[in-house]
Amino acid sequence: MRPRSPRNDDGSARRRRHRVRRHGLGRHDHAAALTLESVGNGRTVRIVRVTGGRRLVHRLATLGLVPGSVVTVVRNRGPAIVSVRGTRMVVGRGAAEAIEWEEVDG
Numbered sequence: 538m539r540p541r542s543p544r545n546d547d548g549s550a551r552r553r554r555h556r557v558r559r560h561g562l563g564r565h566d567h568a569a570a571l572t573l574e575s576v577g578n579g580r581t582v583r584i585v586r587v588t589g590g591r592r593l594v595h596r597l598a599t600l601g602l603v604p605g606s607v608v609t610v611v612r613n614r615g616p617a618i619v620s621v622r623g624t625r626m627v628v629g630r631g632a633a634e635a636i637e638w639e640e641v642d643g
Contacts, residue, residue: 573617573628573636576610582638583607589635597636600626607641 576582584606587594601621602608611618617628628636 570637571639573608573610573619573633573638574613574630576613576617576638578610578613581607581609581641583641584636585639586637587635588637589632593632593635597628597632602628602636608638 570586573582584602584604586604587597587602597603601624602619606621609620611620611625613633616630617633618625619628620626
């Protein structure tokens with residue numbers, strides 16, 4: 538048998554780096570978590586972090602809701618209606634709680 542490397546042989550270190558870079562998971566440099574459910578109608582925000590389970594993060598990523606995406610909230614009562622790159626979609630309350638945002642400059 539060959540000796541184990543300092544990294545995990547199962548690739549978990551690589552996956553962890555991917556999650557941090559791609560999805561913003563594991564970063565704790567934000568002061569207060571402002572979730573998508575707290576955004577007012579008509580405001581444009583940038584997604585900073587998506588929390589939650591692997592399935593939720595993956596589903597939101599396939600919809601284009603990843604860190605760095607600019608999102609316009611069309612309606613935020615009940616399920617939120619958001620616009621990402623010209624496409625409107627509905628985001629449920631639970632998913633909206635998992636999306637953290639920051640103000641867009643300008």
